[in-house]
Amino acid sequence: MVNWILFWSIITLPLATVIFFASKVLNIRRNKRRAVGFFHPYTNDGGGGERVLWCAVKAIQEENPDLDSVIFTGDHDASSQSLMSRATDRFGVHLLYPPKVVHLNKRKWIEEKTYPHFTMIGQSLGSVYLSWEALTKFTPLYYFDTAGYAFTYPIARLFGCKVICYTHYPTISLDMISRVHQRNSMYNNDASIARSTWLSQCKIIYYTVFSRMYGMVGSCAHLVMVNSSWTQSHIQKLWRIPERTKRVYPPCDTSGLQALPLEREVDTPKIISVAQFRPEKGHGAQLEAFSVAISKLDEDSPRPKLQLVGSCRNKSDEERLQNLKDKAVQLNINGDVEFHQNVMYRDLVRLLGGAAAGIHSMIDEHFGICVVEYMAAGAIPIAHNSAGPKMDIVLDEDGQQTGFLAQTVDEYADAILKIVKMPESDRLKIATAARRRASRFSEQRFYDDLKAAIRPIICHSS
Structure with a gap:
């Protein structure tokens, strides 16, 4: 009798469960x-x-x-x-x-x-x-x-x-x-x-x-x-x-950012990086590239400043941000690097409006909204040479260059140096073309x- 009860329990319990969830x-x-x-x-x-x-x-x-x-x-x-x-x-x-x-x-x-x-x-x-x-x-x-x-x-x-x-x-x-x-x-x-x-x-x-x-x-x-x-x-x-x-x-907020003036401060060029503090965003490579660029600066060249702007989702991201701050100290560039965490939209617009260039270093970034935002704001993009930025965004507009693509630390450093040393008239030509291209990705x-x-x-x- 006990065996029959056990047998029917084994048969009917899963069936009853399925019927319950189905109903x-x-x-x-x-x-x-x-x-x-x-x-x-x-x-x-x-x-x-x-x-x-x-x-x-x-x-x-x-x-x-x-x-x-x-x-x-x-x-x-x-x-x-x-x-x-x-x-x-x-x-x-x-x-x-x-x-x-x-x-x-x-x-x-x-x-x-x-x-x-x-x-x-x-x-x-x-x-x-x-x-x-x-x-x-x-x-x-x-x-x-x-x-x-x-x-x-x-x-x-x-x-x-x-x-x-x-x-x-x-x-x-x-x-x-x-x-x-x-x-x-x-x-x-x-x-x-x-x-x-x-x-x-x-x-x-x-x-x-x-x-x-x-x-x-x-x-x-x-x-x-x-x-x-x-x-x-x-x-x-x-x-x-x-x-x-x-x-x-x-x-992409192209309309609001396109209202920003294209002229930028030349004495201290700002290089902005807008990305969540996640491992795939490659912030460490940005710091290394910036350090290399600083080491190659001519004495009469303006000294740039790197601004890392992003949000933290959790404790791991907070720890990653602290590690980046520590790395800036180790590279001896902490005086030239600013970290902006969880900024409001109006503050992000202000920072973009003061940037001469924007850096992006995620491999196979599916699209790259931040790259478009750089371009719309008048900051020349330095983006990773893969996926979205390469295929859709940083392309010539009416035959005019709109930015730079890079893969290695040295390539990023070279692009930073080119923008820092670039005559203002040349920078404005690229920035103008980049802004026109950004309008293709409007909100x-x-x-x-x-x-x-x-x-x-x-x-x-x-």
């Missing part, structure tokens, strides 16, 4: 709200991704005022009014009305520190759990992922949502797999793995399996918007839904392109 999902599907739910667990990261979020919210509010805007966030201190104020104060984006807020309690499952190993798959599977929490709390008609969590798309479809995403960069790319093949050490490929043939082979298998999974979940989106030619190329190869993939350049163009992309999904779906 729960079906009930939720019948009660979807007329809203667009923006899945953006970190609404305080201060980067280009957050700017896209607020501009996307504004675009939806303008295009479909009858739909509520709902933000799924793990920031417990976020409120409708505080997020609306943040969009204005930090990014200069004026929402039409405050978005509703759904607080998420399980954000730890997508945090990097939760997964010391197999971080990529851990965070991806953790996002599935987080999206389940989000959609059981509030189920919108349209699920809009603005943070790159593709593994949540099948869950959103399970809940009956139309899935829209804005993809800044692929979670895995063919370039990443290639670097492991070549055994190159980088922030996402530990030196110990790069040195080992066996570990490199294991990582190649891991990356290959993950890329197949990533392709499957990504193909669940009804509409995919990508931010650059580089991202579009990779996403089309991985997700294989080119007919549902649209390129929408991210919103208004983002609104127009995004609205055009979403119109068939939102207007013609039930």
